[in-house]
Amino acid sequence: MGRGSGGLKHRPPVDRAQLERIRADTPVTRRDYLRILVTVSAGLAAGAAGVAVGLFRRHGSGTAAPAKVADRLEPGQAVAFRYPGEDDRALAIRLPDGRLVGWSAVCTHLACAVLWREEDNQLECPCHDGVFDPVTGEVVAGPPPRPLPRVELREDARGIWAVGSDW
Ligand code: FES
Numbered sequence: 001m002g003r004g005s006g007g008l009k010h011r012p013p014v015d016r017a018q019l020e021r022i023r024a025d026t027p028v029t030r031r032d033y034l035r036i037l038v039t040v041s042a043g044l045a046a047g048a049a050g051v052a053v054g055l056f057r058r059h060g061s062g063t064a065a066p067a068k069v070a071d072r073l074e075p076g077q078a079v080a081f082r083y084p085g086e087d088d089r090a091l092a093i094r095l096p097d098g099r100l101v102g103w104s105a106v107c108t109h110l111a112c113a114v115l116w117r118e119e120d121n122q123l124e125c126p127c128h129d130g131v132f133d134p135v136t137g138e139v140v141a142g143p144p145p146r147p148l149p150r151v152e153l154r155e156d157a158r159g160i161w162a163v164g165s166d167w
Contacts, residue, residue, distance in 0.1 A: 066154070066161045073100070073160060078116035080105060083151055083162040090151045091116055091123070092160055093134055102151030102162060103137050109144040123148065 064084030073079060073094035083090045089105040093116055103123065105114045112127035122140065123132040130142035137148040152164035 064162075064165075066163045068159050069102075069153070069162050070160045076118045078118070079160075081162065084165050088165070088167075089113060090162065090165075092151070092153055092162070093123075095134060096121060099135070100153050100155055100160065101134060102153040103132070103134075103148040104151065104165070104167070105148075107144055108139075108146040108148065109142070114148065 067081070067083050069081040069083070069090075069092045070079045073092065075094050075096050075098055078091050078093040081090055081092065082088055090102060091105045091114065092100065092102045094100055103114070106112075107114050107125040107127065107130055109125065109128060109130050112125050112130075114123050114125050114130075114132065116134070117124050121134065123134050123137075124130070125132075125142065125144065128143050130144040131140040132138065132144070132148050133140050137150060139145075139147060149166035151162050151166075154161045154163050
């Protein structure tokens with residue numbers, strides 16, 4: 001027997017109501033898909049715009065009220081403090097040459113505490129041997145990907161004050 005003559009069985013015509021039910025059961029219609037696409041795109045655009053204008057900051061605002069960190073520091077001495085927020089660890093250091101510098105004490109690698117090593121004249125992170133330049137905050141050695149953010153310090157007759165930060 002030929003394939004074409006008796007092999008095809010009669011298929012009942014698909015009725016319109018059945019087609020509508022099948023379409024209604026589709027989990028995501030083309031219109032839904034476009035709506036989701038537009039919503040997600042708008043959300044991503046809004047998030048990117050927020051980052052661009054600085055709405056989302058890591059900690060603090062960078063405009064906290066001045067905070068006293070020490071009465072005085074002798075060359076080679078450092079003091080740890082929190083600024084601009086209670087979760088923001090920072091260091092003020094009187095370098096051996098007399099300059100006063102302030103840095104975030106949160107390592108830019110994995111956020112371990114950065115320590116002042118007076119004997120080596122450098123800032124060190126003991127977690128993975130990260131080393132920062134105490135003058136510039138730049139990475140000198142190890143895995144940290146970025147320099148330390150700066151804390152702006154002022155000194156007057158009443159002491160040393162944190163007055164601003166890079167973050
Ligand atoms: S957390 Fe500081 S070097 Fe890894």
